[in-house]
Amino acid sequence: MTKSGVRKEGIKGTLTGWLYLAPALAFLIFFMVYPLIDVFIYSFEEGYNSASQTYFGIGGYNYSYVLRDPYFLQAVKNTFILVIFTVPVSTVLSLLIALALNSIEKLKKLFQTVYFLPYVTNTLAVGLVFMILFRKTPYTDGLINLLIKAFGMSPVDFIEGPYWAKMFVLCVYVIWIVMPFKILILTSALASVNPVYYKAARIDGASKPRMFFKITLPMISPMIFYLVITGFIGAFKAYSDAVAIFGVDLNAAGMNTMVGYVYDMLYGDGGGYPSYASAAAIILFAIVLTITVINLIVSKRTAPKG
């Protein structure tokens, strides 16, 4: 019996179908399709005034303004550094943890539960804890600095101090936040590798590292690529992590991200410029799209054949 055989076709069926979909369609058209078109229009309207809703002309000025804005360039630099550090580190680290998890039986469930906790926490709330742990104030050096001193180095203010220190905290926090998802995905990917392959390899006398590189890694490589791609996309969109640690005025802290720049252009102390915001958002989207496409090509190239 084929599905096409079900009654319910014709005009009445079509009407019912669209009726069931009407709410979703209405919301999607109003809050996704229309805005998607509109953002491109905004980005080309020069000198848009949000109070009078008028503009002077059409052109690429918004893009050139954004690309020359030092705040934007700072945000691009921050975002790229964040991406380059957090994606590889978190992926490799979560792979190691997943491998370790898969090699034990006792306490496995407990560890998995604990590792997943950051996923369900409020980014803003826990960010505050990180800030306190890394902060250096006149009263106290903070816990992390105590550790640093214990190793005989001089303390640093990670929150309001030098750029590299601030970037370090941000990276640590972002990694801490993204790990649960990656560990979860990789653990289940590893668990789904058919044990028959390992048995066969053992009989063939393969060593443990050889088994990892010749069996495990190729088998889970699609999942790793998936994590790298979503990791890149996620890291490019980092924002609330930075706010959680450095507060809302990210430009002043020199720690703004590209998404943060978009929102700041839209709203807040420097806000009221939807055109600039649109142009910046489209530049961000173009970068993310390019990198995703490159990722996909690379993953196609290296994917095992057959």
Added chain:
Amino acid sequence: MDVRLEHLTKVFPARDKKGSEVIAVNDFDFTIPEGKLIGLLGPSGCGKSTMLYMICGLENPTSGKIYFGDEDVTDIPSEKRGVGLVFQNYALYPHLTVRQNITFPLENLKGAEKLTKEERNRKALEAAKLVQIDGLMDRKPGEMSGGQQQRVAIARALVKMPKVLLMDEPLSNLDARLRLQTREEIRRIQKATGITTIFVTHDQEEAMSISDMIVVMKDGIFQQMDEPQKVYDDPVNLFVAKFLGTPAINVFEADVKDKKLYIGEDMVMDKVNVKDGPVWCGIRPEGFILDENGALHCSLTGVDVMGRDTSIVSTNPKMTGLSVRSIISAEDLKLTSKDSVRFNIRRSKTLLFDKESEARIYYD
């Protein structure tokens, strides 16, 4: 309530631009008498299920009409048609208990037919008693065996006293022993309720054993409808003859010359009132008489003893299957040679069919 089909046809459109449309049911035109158990029989994919789904309203016919008694139900949606349907895989609601499954159809009754909770439960219990699962009312389907689930499915179909009960391969998911048992059960329930029942199956033995009448179909085309024994004894064409009976009928390439029937060189039957030419000759396994001077020469392959009867397996150059199977009662079994065997054939068990159209040729 009798069920009348008038020129019922179902055509499925082509799946893609290259494919061609499929005629699942082609111009069915017959009446199912009230209160009977009808076996709808045919090989897999012959359109039996489509036919059933049209009768219960899950499928719209492309053309033609369906009547329940005098009422034209062709355009009445299935939910208002008042039929009961039993599925091959039972299709019980997994989240509901047996009681809730059986009362489910009753909860949908509206207006004058609306029932109170007590009435619903009482009816459900009656139906459950009929299929002998009244001790399992609070179980979930997942906690029951296949046979028990099938009974629940039957109770659910029966509880609203349907005008027509339809069963789609209801026994094929059961093991052999349960199948026999449930078969008898279905027969008993049908007799007890007197509801017109249509039973779809591809298993001819199943259909033969419980049906009042069987309908044979092939590739969407109606072949024959009659009492099981009639269809077996008097098939209208080669397909029906081959489809019914275990072991299957033995088919030979034969020739008629001067009113005599030849299989190869052997003249096996005379007074054959047919014009000369090649024909298909079908002989039922019980149509062979062992005779050391018999007309039909075969090479002996082996003997299968199966209790009361014995089946002789042999070959003949003109046969169409892999071997010739004949059933001989044990006391008649006297083999004179190890390599060959000779038979005479019974006239009543020998059927002739046209070589081209495969339609039955009557020769008396």
Added chain:
Amino acid sequence: MSKSREIIRLERNARTKNAVFKTVIYVFLAFWALVVLFPFYWMLLSSVKSYASYMSERLPKFYATEPTFENYINAFTQVPLAKYFLNTIIYTVITTALMMIVIVFSAYAFARLDFKGKSLLFVGFLALMMIPNELVIITNFVTITNMNLRNTFTGLILPSVTSVFYIYLLKENFEQVPDELYYAAKVDGTSDLKYLFKVMIPVCRPTIITVIILKVIECWNSYVWPRLITDDANYFLVSNGIQEIRENGFGRDNIPAMMAAVVAVSLPLIILFLVFRNKIMEGVSRGGTKG
């Protein structure tokens, strides 16, 4: 004799090696567990230290000498944390409920109904899954502002009552319900709508619960849109509330009170997670992403 002794020695070596390997793995896993848990411990610890004792610890102590609940009282009295909680609960409940209605009907239409334009529309829905929120939020912000819906629950809720991803997830699940169940229900006299509520939803309850939980988590933690759309503290959700407390709450240095607020905000989700641990982890691994 010496040969068997050799084998025993080799085996013992292998066993020792294995034991060392296992220990290394457990140490590594325990270390990461510590990294994950430590911030939680620290917030809990700081929240029960009195302001005076916290400020007097130049070297932070890993335990509280005189645990106090004073900070929690402060968190709920000195700043409107209770109000933030209430707002978040209202926002979460209404958004999740509305979204469930919208996506259940859509998923059902895609999974079970036959109508003209269905496959084309579904492709369109899938394409929308790739649109990043950052791209459409700008216009939505302008739209909501122009409709005078800033600082209202309507403005907060409206843009997040549809999720293409959840429609997709639910549609996949609905399609796994066998066709025969639908036919059986039809023959039993059930309408499409009744079938949806009486059979489809109960049968797919596990997935529906998973979607609800994931959406609740998302709502509870949402920050960006509420921040754009509310500047009146009466409409702040907990995320904005925390940020507000940090900027101008108890005075910048009352860390213990701040930590009490952080614990209060984090606790509901942690409890939810511990109760529905398997459902959440399974749901997320089926394709959820952070944020």
